[in-house]
Amino acid sequence: MLTTSRKLINYIKNKSEVKNIFRNYATKNRFYKNTGILKSDGKFEVTLDQRKLKTPKGNLFTVDSEPLALAVATEWNSQKKKIIQSNMHITTLCNTVIDNPNNLTKLDVVNYITNYLDTDTVLFQANEDDDLIRFQIAEWDPIIDWFNKRFDVSLQKSTQMDVPPVSEQDKTTIMKHLMSYNFAAVNGFMYGVDTLKSVVLTLALIERFLTPEKAVLLSRLEEEYQIGRWGRVEWAHDLNQQELQSRLAAVMIFVYFNSQSQKVQTKHIPV
Template identity: 50%
Template sequence: MWRCLAGLRGAALAAGFRAYTPAAERKKFYQNVSISQGEGGFEINLDRRKLKTPQGKVFIVPSEPLAIAVATEWDSQRDSIKSYTMHLTTLCNTALDNPTQRNKEQFIRAALKFLDTDTICYRVEEPPGLVELQKNEWDPVINWAEKRYGVSITSSTSIMGPPIPAETKETFMKHLASYNTWSLLGIEYIIVQLKSMVLAMGLIDRYLTVERAVLLSRLEEEYQIQRWGNVEWAHDYDLQELRSRTAAGTLLVHFCSESSTVKHKLLQD
């Protein structure tokens, strides 16, 4: 029950991302992918065509590593273009077109709301094995976050969830304000995937790996699977897809928060 309640807001936010992701496949129309430096950033070229966003804007990103990562997504497509597999491209399209017309303050508020329904703060009272598993796996992450940010984060078995001190929210608000809008989009995207701001911060700060963060976000599911079994192909697909989306959000944050350049710019088949 707690997982369901904690995930309601995440499902609502995730719907917004899905709505901006083209689901249909289309025939591949290009041979070579390259990047070039343009005014204000780096552009993606499909043969001699500039990549455009769904709203027709020139696709231009703020850092060279991000451009190379996006170009790699396009270069990896084979006979058809599967847009639903190109998570970084989708995130960049969202940042460029901003279909919901949100500003930096709104991104920060959306992220902070997840503190009230954070997955790792909602605990079960039974079965004993899951209770112990949550304590052993989630408590160290909460302890890390409290020390890292100098805040108080509690857990609860109540349907109302744990009370989050105003000082904790204020601290996280100031921390999020240090990121630019592109990075905040990535942070929100990670939070939506993991249904946890605490896990997202642990991932961005490199305290957790993508694999570890995803596992911790699915702790109850993994416990039930080990106990009762699973439909193997469905579980594997869901797990890999969640890792892929989470990794894309993490790369967006890092590539938009760090200054670096890469010499090799041309990608060709």
């Protein structure tokens, strides 16, 4: 008799879900001992045992920031026997910028982020559950108020998805702010928005008004409310929350290092 797991594999083996499962969890053995960085033509590269790191499309991995290169090298160095690329968020962000698989311009990315305001998580609040509404008002409204003051806009929350809460003037203001960043940084913003489903929370994160932990909780407010009522599956909830926090920490590092002209300087101690 087949085991339960074998039956499950036979049942879904011809389904597209199988490809997604193995794609998401595909790993390979670590093939290098040491990682490092080097400078070439004003840019920084990452090495794996003297081999230069390349992107998924075969491009040479180069970044403008030395601290960013060190962060990527650290991600590769932190891999143990298996290389789990799905956990290396900074590397993933860098690869996306270098390869640019969708041939996006900075304006394309900024337009995507700005238009996301029309469905921003914190701008649409419940209209059926009074307790949930009070919870959202207590947690989300202070963030909206901060955002409006910080960026001189007037975002309005809504209880109906067919009522746009953001004016074109406010969108233009946010667009100008985002356009002040370089192409790499706005890709970091987009990664954050896709993670949190919120432009407001992402900008609050980058501005350090929120920590990654708090941003994740606010993005999952309704889920947290339901968990408070019905309980939670501890391990599943904790793993998901930690994964989101890891993504957001990577976003903060990535945007910061792509917005600063920094190099690592070694202190010279007189002998």
